[in-house]
Amino acid sequence: MALWRPLQSPPSPLPPGGPQLSDISGIGGWWDAGRFGGLLSPTGDPVGAWGQSAIAIANRVASGAPITSYSYAAPGRVPVATARLSGLLGGIGRFSDAGNLLASPLDPDIGFQMPTTGLSGRADSTWYFVWSRPNWRQGSMTDAGPITLVSIGGQPVLQADGSGGSGRLVLLTGAGQLVLAQTMNRRHTHCVLLRQQAGSGLDIWLDGVRVASFVMASWGFGAPVMFLHDGTSRGAAQCWFHEAAYWPRALSDAEIGQAAVYSQRWYLGARRGVVLLVDGQSNAVNFAINDGAATLLAKGVAWYLGALSYGVLATTGLPTSYTMQSGHGLYPAVGGSYPGSFLVNPGDGSDPSTWSLGADGLAVQQAVTTLSPEDRADICALIWPWNETDSLRDFSELGTFSAAARRFLSLERSMVGQSAGTLPLVWWNAIPYGGAGGMQMHRAAVAALAADPTQNVVVGNPQTSDSNARGAVWDPLTGVISGGDSAHRDSLDNQRFARLAAPVVARAVMAAGLMDSVPAIPLGIAQSGGPRIIHAYRQSNTTVILTIQHDAGSDLKVPLMAAQGAGFAVRDGGTPAAPGPIISAVSCTRIDATHLSVTLATPITSATSGCGLYYPYGSVSIGRGSAVTDNFSSVPKPDGWDIAADLGTAWALDFPLSATLTSVPLSDVP
Numbered sequence: 322m323a324l325w326r327p328l329q330s331p332p333s334p335l336p337p338g339g340p341q342l343s344d345i346s347g348i349g350g351w352w353d354a355g356r357f358g359g360l361l362s363p364t365g366d367p368v369g370a371w372g373q374s375a376i377a378i379a380n381r382v383a384s385g386a387p388i389t390s391y392s393y394a395a396p397g398r399v400p401v402a403t404a405r406l407s408g409l410l411g412g413i414g415r416f417s418d419a420g421n422l423l424a425s426p427l428d429p430d431i432g433f434q435m436p437t438t439g440l441s442g443r444a445d446s447t448w449y450f451v452w453s454r455p456n457w458r459q460g461s462m463t464d465a466g467p468i469t470l471v472s473i474g475g476q477p478v479l480q481a482d483g484s485g486g487s488g489r490l491v492l493l494t495g496a497g498q499l500v501l502a503q504t505m506n507r508r509h510t511h512c513v514l515l516r517q518q519a520g521s522g523l524d525i526w527l528d529g530v531r532v533a534s535f536v537m538a539s540w541g542f543g544a545p546v547m548f549l550h551d552g553t554s555r556g557a558a559q560c561w562f563h564e565a566a567y568w569p570r571a572l573s574d575a576e577i578g579q580a581a582v583y584s585q586r587w588y589l590g591a592r593r594g595v596v597l598l599v600d601g602q603s604n605a606v607n608f609a610i611n612d613g614a615a616t617l618l619a620k621g622v623a624w625y626l627g628a629l630s631y632g633v634l635a636t637t638g639l640p641t642s643y644t645m646q647s648g649h650g651l652y653p654a655v656g657g658s659y660p661g662s663f664l665v666n667p668g669d670g671s672d673p674s675t676w677s678l679g680a681d682g683l684a685v686q687q688a689v690t691t692l693s694p695e696d697r698a699d700i701c702a703l704i705w706p707w708n709e710t711d712s713l714r715d716f717s718e719l720g721t722f723s724a725a726a727r728r729f730l731s732l733e734r735s736m737v738g739q740s741a742g743t744l745p746l747v748w749w750n751a752i753p754y755g756g757a758g759g760m761q762m763h764r765a766a767v768a769a770l771a772a773d774p775t776q777n778v779v780v781g782n783p784q785t786s787d788s789n790a791r792g793a794v795w796d797p798l799t800g801v802i803s804g805g806d807s808a809h810r811d812s813l814d815n816q817r818f819a820r821l822a823a824p825v826v827a828r829a830v831m832a833a834g835l836m837d838s839v840p841a842i843p844l845g846i847a848q849s850g851g852p853r854i855i856h857a858y859r860q861s862n863t864t865v866i867l868t869i870q871h872d873a874g875s876d877l878k879v880p881l882m883a884a885q886g887a888g889f890a891v892r893d894g895g896t897p898a899a900p901g902p903i904i905s906a907v908s909c910t911r912i913d914a915t916h917l918s919v920t921l922a923t924p925i926t927s928a929t930s931g932c933g934l935y936y937p938y939g940s941v942s943i944g945r946g947s948a949v950t951d952n953f954s955s956v957p958k959p960d961g962w963d964i965a966a967d968l969g970t971a972w973a974l975d976f977p978l979s980a981t982l983t984s985v986p987l988s989d990v991p
Contacts (some may be wrong), residue, residue, distance in 0.1 A: 432550020621823025712755025757939030800881030873953025894927030933984025
């Protein structure tokens with residue numbers, strides 16, 4: 322009996338006092354890129370944070386030389402210290418500037434080298450090396466061929482098959498080559514130990530398992546030693562460098578075992594990528610393509626999951642293959658004035674569960690099914706930044722629209738080859754555009770699907786009305802907005818939506834069993850996407866006291882127009898389908914960390930049982946910076962879980978108070 326690949330286990334970064342490679346005597350060099358403190362900037366100083374340029378990996382052996390970046394061409398682009406490539410540990414490499422939405426490759430001409438060494442392939446020595454491959458090689462002119470992981474003296478010592486191979490790990494090349502394993506997946510992290518003993522040859526371990534013994538092979542004298550590059554034009558392996566070490570002696574089997582145990586700090590074996598499938602209309606096009614927000618979201622999800630690769634499937638403009646189409650709803654709206662055809666409504670009163678795909682739905686199917694099986698298997702969530710045309714419907718369409726959403730969702734999951742349990746849908750709360758009835762219908766439909774455990778629907782952005790119209794003039798000191806295209810959200814807001822949704826999407830993906838190198842997301846990170854209103858007490862006919870349940874924050878902020886009650890309103894009688902007067906608020910004040918006081922413009926006249934609170938109602942826009950928020954940006958994060966520290970200060974955000982997908986009933990009880 323045998324395993325098809327080594328068992329994986331969650332990485333466990335060793336504490337400062339834990340076992341170290343230097344505990345094995347005689348170490349000649351040790352280079353660790355798992356933490357940014359081990360990397361050197363272009364000025365030779367230690368790198369101060371992830372995301373900064375790093376041209377070398379410092380040698381942890383006293384007075385030892387660093388490993389430096391290598392390019393066959395004239396130096397230009399430099400590697401970057403990159404976080405969370407294997408659990409909480411990072412590495413060094415650089416995404417190519419010529420990437421694509423689906424999966425950006427690494428630079429085709431960046432590798433690493435030790436410029437001098439007295440080692441010989443005929444002398445006793447031991448080598449340790451950990452790397453990650455995020456994707457097949459791209460843009461090298463020999464993409465299908467093998468990648469060189471280690472070369473010594475200009476001779477390839479260790480290679481892995483590319484997309485044209487059979488997953489082999491090969492020692493040396495030519496007639497003397499030896500196949501060590503056939504487990505080199507498209508995406509992987511592996512550790513190799515090579516021990517050379519004069520007279521008895523090479524012994525080799527892959528991920529702690531011996532794969533070859535007493536191999537009589539040698540390479541020339543060893544200058545230079547090169548990692549992840551074969552020394553030719555565009556010859557990079559396009560892999561992340563994690564860690565390397567060598568000893569100018571042959572380690573004992575027991576010492577090899579020590580090194581193998583230490584290597585378990587890395588998540589070894591097959592890895593996966595994050596691909597998000599984006600559907601929708603023109604706001605989805607802006608979100609995914611024009612504003613780069615979908616890629617930001619994928620990047621954030623990959624950070625939370627510790628995934629090696631991220632990208633999005635989001636296309637438009639092609640005649641028969643796309644995932645987004647401007648102006649098209651889920652099915653035709655407003656008597657056919659808006660001709661959506663993701664689903665065909667035959668107009669005969671039939672149950673939407675029997676409807677077939679329309680032209681738009683067939684185009685989505687074409688876009689999905691033409692992916693390679695590997696890429697399709699990486700789709701881990703459906704993203705619907707989608708509501709604008711559908712929000713022009715009447716509230717009376719709630720049942721039909723909800724059933725149609727279930728139908729298209731089921732068909733789309735079938736396209737991907739997944740079920741509800743394994744492929745979550747992430748839908749955003751409706752943006753402020755459309756009729757009041759249609760907006761509330763759309764929110765109610767999303768709420769109903771999200772409340773049904775069989776649908777696996779998550780509201781990724783529970784508040785989107787805290788945004789500006791595209792191109793609007795906005796005063797950041799007052800929150801006052803003027804002008805703009807009310808049908809479309811501003812670029813900055815789309816990017817903020819992506820950053821806010823990242824932990825929510827990551828949790829949904831993880832709950833579906835699609836995690837990578839991170840086993841769990843701690844409780845101190847957002848779960849539902851922000852605080853929410855759980856109780857509305859009618860203190861008087863003009864004052865409502867709100868009780869707030871926090872997500873990951875601990876306090877409330879009432880900024881800019883929020884203090885003037887922006888977004889808060891009460892339905893004075895009636896029903897959601899046939900509401901009475903909608904009374905807007907004129908002020909909102911913080912009472913304490915979990916309570917707000919909202920003052921209404923006019924008194925409530927109906928019985929409390931017939932009233933409901935909204936935040937906001939219909940297409941009312943709260944505006945950027947004018948929503949009540951929590952204080953998450955200043956709350957201490959669990960160790961290793963501060964995304965802003967790794968990806969930049971733009972990720973340091975407070976979460977807005979969630980919109981009310983359905984009204985919160987007023988109560989006469991505090």
